[in-house]
Amino acid sequence: MFIIIKILSSAAIIGVVTEIAKRFPTYGGILAAMPLISLLSVLWLTVEGQTKEQIQQFTWGVIIGLPATIVMLVGVYIALKNNLNFVFAISIGLVCWSLSLVLQNKVQEFLN
Template sequence: MMVWMKLLTSALIIATVTELAKKFPLYGGVIAALPLISLLSIFWLTIQGETAKQIQTFTMGVIIGLPATIVLLLVVYIMIKHSYSIVLALVAGIIAWSVFLGIQKLLFEHFNIHF
């Protein structure tokens, strides 16, 4: 039952944001950039009885993932701006995201940063 509630809630949010983005692309983008997924995830983890430590670790994972997500979005934006196809821009963005996360992981290991 809980899985279906999560799926329905998430689907409704995504559908609402994409419908808004069709009419108001800039505002749709701003709303899509809100930490809706992170906040929903924290909410559902809390409802499911996860510990504060688990939620803290999840939140740190979100923080660690933010720079790579910014890189992905920048690559997609720049490629679309230069008239590349959406598919190519998304693939390049995902590759850039993966490479950035890999470099970030190596840097964390090199400087002995643990979370």
Template sequence: MYTFVKILCSAAVIGIVTEIARRFPSYGGIIAALPLVSILSIIWLTVQSESSEHIQRFTVGVIVGLPATMFMLFVIYMAMKSSIHIVFAIGLGVVSWAIFLGVQKAIASVFNISI
């Protein structure tokens, strides 16, 4: 039952943000940049009685993923600005995200940082 409720609530949030973005692109972007997925995930993890330590590890994972996500969005923006089709722009963004995470992980391992 939790899964069904989570899907409905999450879909509603995405639908609302998309509608706002359709009418007001700048405000939609700002709202989409809010950590809605992270907050919803923390709420669902809490409702499902996950430990505080588990939720803290999840939060660290979100923090670790932020730089790569920002880079991905930048690549998508630059690709679209260069008139690259949206499908290819997103593809470039996803590839850049994966490469960024790989480089980030390699740098962390050089400095013996566990991520």
């Protein structure tokens, strides 16, 4: 039952943000950029009894993932701005994201 509550409440938030984005694209983008998924995840992890250390590791993972996510979104934005097909733009974004994570891991290995 708890998983159904998580799914429905999370889907409702995404639905509301999407509806706002239809009417006010910039504000919808700002709302979508909010750490809604991260905060919801922290909330659900806490409610489910995860330890403080586990939640701390989760939030660190989110922080580590931010640069690649930014690169992905910039790639999608540039592709769409240049009138590329939506699916192709998303594909470019995913490739940018993947390459960013690989590069980030290589840099981290080098620094360690």
